[in-house]
Amino acid sequence: MLPTSTSTFPEYARRYGDQIDRALDDLTHYGDGCPNSLQDAIRHIVMAPGKRLRPMLVLMATEVCGEAGHTSMSAACAVEMIHTYSLIHDDLPAMDDDDLRRGQPTCHTVYGEATAILAGDALLAQAFEVLAASGAEPSIIGRCCSELAQAAGACALVGGQADDLAAESLPADLEVLESIHARKTGAMFRVSMRLGALVGGATDEQYQRLDTYGEKLGLAFQITDDLLDLCGDENNLGKRTGKDDDHQKLTFPGLLGMKESQRRAKLLIEEACEALEPFGERAQGLKMLAHYVLERNS
Secondary structure: OOOOOOOOHHHHHHHHHHHHHHHHHHHOOOOOOOOHHHHHHHHHHHOOOOOOHHHHHHHHHHHHOOOOOHHHHHHHHHHHHHHHHHHHHHOOOOOOOOOEEOOEEOHHHHHOHHHHHHHHHHHHHHHHHHHHOOOOOHHHHHHHHHHHHHHOOOOOHHHHHHHHHOHHHOOOOHHHHHHHHHHOHHHHHHHHHHHHHHHOOOOHHHHHHHHHHHHHHHHHHHHHHHHHHHHOOHHHHOOOOOHHHHOOOOOHHHHHOHHHHHHHHHHHHHHHHHOOHHHHHHHHHHHHHHHHHHHOOO
């Protein structure tokens, strides 16, 4: 699904977003056995308006490798479930203590902390159930599950969040900051590209190039996120701004200043796009997404 010459990225992305939303809607109607309050809590955040960048990356990576279909959507939904579980848990009072997410009250604010924790737990488990039932070759399913588990685990997403919470006691240097976000934000961008590459039948070179794109894009996204927290609009972002300063978090603009942070983000996007050159026109959508990350205001 290549963009037209007149497409803006939001217009182009809407087609992916609609497909992803329909699939997530189907997957989060559980029927008998799941308490209504738990289902409501899960759907409160899963179905809230979001950018869907991570599942979109899965689908786009699959397509640039020449494949698409049910398996890629299953992988996309699995990634979004892990991402949403992490948002629910990160918002908890014991973590980042946020009351606004995706333009609406956070899960624990509406349903209580216990139900919010359980909603996140359920999504974490369901992500692997969805992958296992994707219909892909068993070897591909196994590798996808392994990649996603590592990206969500103690040395990546969870470890990055642990260090982010402990940042006040860590050295305020660039190496520490990049380490936190390479594991926290970056790991989920990279695994999105990896899963898309795996289910798309990528060659080793294609896999490495898509992984490099995901690594560079993830760090650029985090730098932009830090900048938006400093000077963005809450109505556009759908979440509170200024909270990084309130929690004394280590951030890119706090460490490097705004101009240097902007310069680094721009360089990372250029490097991400360079990794896509061998894909030619098939990578046009991924390049549009990269520039959207750099220029976004939400």
